[in-house]
Amino acid sequence: MLFAAVGFLIGGIDDLAIDLVFLLRRWTGGGRTRLTLATLPPPATPGRIAVFVPAWDEVAVLGEMLAAALARFHHPDYRLYVGLYPNDAPTIAAATMAAQDPRVRLVIGPNPGPTTKADCLNVLWAALCRDDAAEGVTTKAIVVHDAEDVVHPAELAVFDTLIERHAVVQLPVLPLVKRGSRLVSGHYADEFAESHTKHIVVRTALGAGMPLAGTGFAIRPAILASLAAERGGTPFDADSLVEDYELGLRIAALGGDA
Numbered sequence: 001m002l003f004a005a006v007g008f009l010i011g012g013i014d015d016l017a018i019d020l021v022f023l024l025r026r027w028t029g030g031g032r033t034r035l036t037l038a039t040l041p042p043p044a045t046p047g048r049i050a051v052f053v054p055a056w057d058e059v060a061v062l063g064e065m066l067a068a069a070l071a072r073f074h075h076p077d078y079r080l081y082v083g084l085y086p087n088d089a090p091t092i093a094a095a096t097m098a099a100q101d102p103r104v105r106l107v108i109g110p111n112p113g114p115t116t117k118a119d120c121l122n123v124l125w126a127a128l129c130r131d132d133a134a135e136g137v138t139t140k141a142i143v144v145h146d147a148e149d150v151v152h153p154a155e156l157a158v159f160d161t162l163i164e165r166h167a168v169v170q171l172p173v174l175p176l177v178k179r180g181s182r183l184v185s186g187h188y189a190d191e192f193a194e195s196h197t198k199h200i201v202v203r204t205a206l207g208a209g210m211p212l213a214g215t216g217f218a219i220r221p222a223i224l225a226s227l228a229a230e231r232g233g234t235p236f237d238a239d240s241l242v243e244d245y246e247l248g249l250r251i252a253a254l255g256g257d258a
Contacts, residue, residue: 018198019198021201025201025205037154037158040157040158040161042161045140046140046160047077047140048077048079048137048138048139049077049078049079049140049142049143049160049218050078050081050139050141050143051078051079051080051081051144051156052083052124052125052143052145053080053083053145053147054121054147055084055088055095056085056115057088057090057091057113058148061147062082062095063094063098065145065147065150066080066095066104067097067098069145069151070101072152072153073153073155073156074156074157075156078103078156080104080105081105081107081127082095082098082099082104082105082106082107083107083109083120083121083123085111085113085115086108086110088113092108105131107124109123110123116238116239116243117214118237118238118243119236121144121235122235125228125235128142128221139221140221141163141169141218141220142219143155143159143218145215146214149215152171155171155216158171163220166257167220167223167251167254167256167257168217168218168219168256168257170210170248171216172193172197173213173216174193175188175189175193199211210252211244211249212245212247214243214244215244217244223256226254227254
């Protein structure tokens with residue numbers, strides 16, 4: 001009983017510390033001018049944005065997600081890299097409809113699915129490196145999204161500017177609540193959104209490593225190249241189920257800020 005009480009006390013102190021730093025940051029502004037979409041400066045050097053979308057058994061959502069992203073994104077130079085599996089014909093068919101747009105690149109990996117998300121991201125990374133070399137282009141930022149995401153129209157513009165200042169940029173991720181299950185999913189969605197947003201603010205203020213949310217973030221390709229060099233050519237740990245958390249901490253260990 002005492003052991004459990006001490007555990008709850010430590011957890012409570014940790015939550016309180018996060019809340020205090022978050023509130024202090026909100027009150028003082030951290031000595032910085034708060035950016036909004038209206039005040040966001042244009043990028044000094046606009047560049048191509050690659051959006052990675054790993055997909056296994058996502059036939060129900062992938063086609064609509066890609067169509068929505070193509071319609072929503074406001075950016076002059078981006079490409080959607082969709083990671084697919086050779087034994088997932090329905091998802092390939094759903095993605096093929098969107099691939100009629102030249103901004104969509106379908107990448108069918110060598111391994112049958114399912115594999116880890118990190119394994120699929122490694123396949124997309126290899127495809128991007130080949131494309132950049134063949135086209136003589138240097139991709140400015142790599143964005144990761146899931147197949148069920150609803151993207152924000154201005155996010156690529158935000159990434160294009162902020163990736164010039166930071167090695168990795170994580171946007172707040174807000175869950176969409178189903179109308180018929182607000183009692184359970186609504187509670188989880190509120191808790192996740194609050195905790196996730198606070199941690200972004202607090203970790204940025206403290207200069208701490210940023211465990212990523214698995215979606216809605218951008219990384220400099222040079223950082224991924226450094227990670228790939230350490231891992232024999234693949235920047236993501238294909239054996240990990242928490243590649244997003246690990247990736248953020250590994251970037252911090254290399255000196256990359258968020």
